[in-house]
Amino acid sequence: MEALFYAIPIVMIAFVVFAAVRLVGRSRQISSAWNSxxxxxxxxxxxxxxxxxxxxxxxxxxxxxxxxxxxxxxxxxxxxxxxxxxxxxxxxxxxxxxxxxxxxxxxxxxxPARGRLAAGTGCMLAFFGVFIAFCIAFMVLAHFLFAESDGLMP
The missing domain is CATH 2.40.50 (OB fold (Dihydrolipoamide Acetyltransferase, E2P))
Structure with missing residues (x-):
């Protein structure tokens, strides 16, 4: 049971990191096309x-x-x-x-709208960062709850 409190946030973090890599990649493609x-x-x-x-x-x-x-x-x-x-x-x-x-x-x-592209990409990356921080905080909280209750949730 305890493993679910770690596995699910880790999978969610992996999806968010994948989405962030795709977002940055597409932003770079668009910027490169404009700059060409x-x-x-x-x-x-x-x-x-x-x-x-x-x-x-x-x-x-x-x-x-x-x-x-x-x-x-x-x-x-x-x-x-x-x-x-x-x-x-x-x-x-x-x-x-x-x-x-x-x-x-x-x-x-x-x-071409370089400022808009940068702002949009930056906002999405900030959102992804907050989401990842929430997942990590959830795992830390779950760790402490399991440590205090000897593996049994209250």
Missing amino acids: GLTAEARCLRSYTTTSGGGGDTSVTTTMHHVYEFTTHDGRTVRFDEANGPATTLEGDYVTVHYLSDRPEQATAHA
Whole structure:
């Protein structure tokens, strides 16, 4: 029983660390694309939404996705899907995309907003840090409760 009070928070911490690594990686991809200076005109081929959450008493989150296609400066045709795009971009619209020459499939149609990207990433990392601290505090508290009760919870 005591192992659950350690295993579950450790698994939760592992998921949060994984999410933080993915968040920082995507932020670096977007920043690198903006800094590359390479742009192209892309056409929105499709837009769709995905939902997550249970409904009922829990909130439902809707994410807007767009599928874009563009031609790189060296003539390659690239298609990519990007989440959290503007709801005002519709199928058939043309947008400017930023990309890296060696990884054009990691392009972004988001307009450069370095401060917003840094603030969003920083806030999420702070939230993840608080969550990890809560998990560690929970494990420490569980350790002391088990130590005082000789392995039996009061």
